[in-house]
Amino acid sequence: MFDVSLVHYIVLSILLFCIGLCCVMVSRNLLRIFMGIELMLNAVNINLAAFAYFCDGMVLNGQVFILFVMAISVCEMAIGLVIVAALSRHAENIDVNSQNVLEDKQQ
C-alpha cells in the first residue's frame, strides 16, 4: 500500500471539479445540472479538508470553512428546487434546451 499524500487529495478534487463542470455544461436536465454544481462544491470541500490537515497548523480554520460551504450549498439547492417546481408549472419538462422563450420573442 502507498501513503495517501496531499497530492492525491488535490488530484481527486481537480478531477471531481472537472467532472462537475462537464456535468453542468453537457447535461440538459436541470436536476443533473444541480448535481454537477454539488460535485464542484464537494471538490472545494475535499481541497479545504486536505489543506487544513496537511498545511495548516491550526486545523480548525479550513474545517470551519467547510461548514460554511455546506450551508451555502444547501441554501443554493433549496433555491434550485424552487426553480424546478416553478418551471414545471409553466413548461412540460425541465430540459434546459427547451427553456428559450426569452430568445424566441426577440426575433
Place this chain on the structure above:
Amino acid sequence: MELFFDIKNTILPEVIVSAGFLCVFIFCILSRSLNKKFLFIFNIVVLLAAFLATLSPDFSFSNYIFSGMTAVCSLSFLFKQMILAGGIFAVLLSERYVQSLQKYAGEYYALLLSAILGGMLLSCSDNFVMMTVALELLGISSYLLCGFSKDDRFSVEAMMKYFVVGSVASCVVLYGISLLYGLSGSFQFEAVAQKLDAGNYIAVLGGVFVISGLCFKLAAVPFYNWASDVYRGTSFPVAAFLSVVPKVAAFGLLIRLLSVVFNNVWIIYPFVAIIAVLTMFVGNLLAFREKNLRNLMAYSSIAQGGYVLCVISLGSALSISAALFYLIAYIFMNFCAWGGIGLLSEERDVTFDSVRGAVYSKPFASVCLIISVLALSGLPFSIGFFSKFYIFQSVAFAGFVLLPFLFIILINVFLSFYYYFSLVRQIVLPGYNQLSQKNGIKIKIATLFAAIFIVFSGFFSFWFIEYSQKISMEYMSGIVTSENY
C-alpha cells in the same frame, strides 16, 4: 478578540439594515394583509437612516472588529453609501410593481433589504469567509428577486439562467479560495497576501479563479451572457437593481482584492486588463445590432463595467479614485435610464420602433431617458463626461506604455456613440407609438432626481474628484502601513 467595540463608527449601517430586514420579515409572519404603503415608507426610512449613519464616521480609534472580518475605512463607507443610494432608488422604482403584486409584498421588500445588506458586507469584507457569506447573501436574494413573479414564464426562465450561471461562478470563486488557503493557511486578506508571489503558479491560478468568478457579479467577460436574458425576463425595478447594486459591491471587493491580496502577484493586473478590454468590446459590439431597449441597457452596462475594470487594473491611487467617481456617476445614470424606460413602458419588449416619437407623447420620461443616455455616452457637461474624462486622464498619467490601452478605451467610447445616439434619434423622430401607461409618482420623483443630479453635478465634478482622490489616497496609505507591521 474584543467583544465591545464602537458600533457607531464601524457597522451601524449594517445593523440598521439587518434590523429593518428582520422587522419586515416579522411583519410578514404576523399579518398576511400588510399595508403596502406602510411597508414602502418603512423601507425608505430604514435605508435613509442607514445612509445617514454612513455620513460622518470617525476612524480615529479602533477599526478592528470581528477579528478583522470586515474592513472599516473611508473607502468601505463610500461603497456603503453608494449601495444604499442604489437601494433607495430601487425601492422607489419598485413601488408601482409592488402595488401590482397580489401577495408577498412584504417578502419582496425583505429580499431587497437582504440583498442590499449582502452588497454592503461584500464591499467591505476583509476575509474570505466573510466574502463568501456576503457573496451568497447577495446572490441568493437576487436569484429570488429575479424570479419573484413566479406566474410569469419569462421571469422564471430568467431566474433559472441567473441561478445556474451564478452558482457555477460561486463554485469557481470557492475553488480559487481553497487554493489560496492551501498556500497561506489563512483566510485573512493580509495574511494570505504575505504568502503569495508572482512566481507561484498556484497563487496565480487561485487569483484567476477568484477574479473570474467575481466577473459574474460584474457581468464581465467569462460570465456576461446572463445579463441580456435576465434584464429582459425580470420586472424592470429588479433589472435596475441588478444592474447597479451587485456590480458596485463586486467592484468594491475587487479593488480590495487587487490592492491587498494580489499586491505581489503582478500577473493578475494584466489579466484584469484583458478581461476589461474583452468586456468593453463584447458589450459595445453586441449592443450594435440590438433593437430591444432592455437588452441595449444590458449590453451598455456590460460595457460601462468594462471601463471601470480598465482603471481598476492599473492599481494606482489615481486610478482607484477614477473608478470611484465613475461608479458614483454610473449609479445615477443607470437608474435614470431604467426609470425612463420604466416610465415609457413596463412591457418586456420595448423596441426601437415602439418608442419612436415618444418625446411628443410622453415628454417627461423621454427627456429623462435622453439625458441619461447622453450622459452614459459621455457627452460634455454632464457628470458622465467628467467621469469618463477622469478615466482617460488616469490611464494617460499611468505611463507611456499604456497609450494603446487608452486608444482601445477611446475606440470603445466612439463605438458606443452609435447605439446611444440611434436610441435618441428614435425617440426624437416624429412617429406613432402606443405607449399609454399610467405612471407612478415615486418613479417620476426618483428619475427626476437622478436626471437633475446628472445635469447639474457636472459643475461640481471637481468636488467629486477631490473627494474620491482623498478617499483613495487614504486607502492606499492604509495598505502601506498594514504591510509594515
